[in-house]
């Protein structure tokens with residue numbers, strides 16, 4: 001995949017809360033969604049379990065949520081640093097962190113347009129870069145959780161280090177577009193949240209026909225929608241596409257990543273057998289199938305995994 005060298009990146013869509021940055025700054029971190037969390041009460045727990053494992057089929061007790069994080073103080077890392085490092089598409093072509101910023105920009109520009117065409121208004125959600133335990137609106141999160149979306153504070157959380165185990169542990173080929181698929185999948189959950197799908201889909205069940213699996217497959221389909229439109233999505237800052245090329249190899253790597261995080265693939269690696277009753281995200285085949293549905297049709301209505 002290729003970005004327009006001269007495109008301007010909007011780093012305000014990404015909050016860098018990684019350690020090692022300059023200390024201080026504002027205190028805009030974490031837990032801002034507490035009031036709405038209380039409002040929904042116990043349901044939140046189910047909701048978190050539902051969406052938080054992202055691509056990982058990890059079970060709730062592995063997630064480290066509400067765990068005993070020692071440092072929950074909000075860290076505002078190198079927000080200025082990110083803005084300086086990731087100014088243009090040229091930076092996105094050369095630096096992973098800037099590439100993710102660019103993909104976040106593109107995905108949100110796509111959904112802004114899609115909502116507008118449907119007479120709605122897309123509400124942007126920031127992505128948080130983190131690399132150590134962090135307090136979120138959904139409780140304390142550990143980077144080992146893998147990327148996730150928190151519906152309470154409406155933020156996507158990504159540890160960029162996750163992309164290494166995506167290849168080494170999950171066996172994905174990796175590459176820029178595999179990472180883009182992950183980002184687009186998480187924003188798919190944000191879209192579901194805005195549309196009320198997430199809340200309606202809490203049943204606390206697992207298995208092939210569970211709402212959890214349907215939610216995850218729909219997020220894969222939404223990732224496919226963006227993939228189809230990635231090179232046609234106009235960057236509001238420049239009036240031209242931010243992403244100038246997505247190759248067949250890119251798409252193959254996105255599909256490959258979707259397969260790598262299928263429940264059956266993860267189960268057979270982790271436990272040597274496949275137990276569909278425990279599925280939360282869907283099989284490799286299903287995940288590829290729904291990603292492909294979004295990719296080929298470009299039609300949001302075709303992403304009805306509940307029908």
Ligand SMILES: [Zn+2]
Nearest residue numbers: 054055216219
């Ligand atoms: Zn997910």
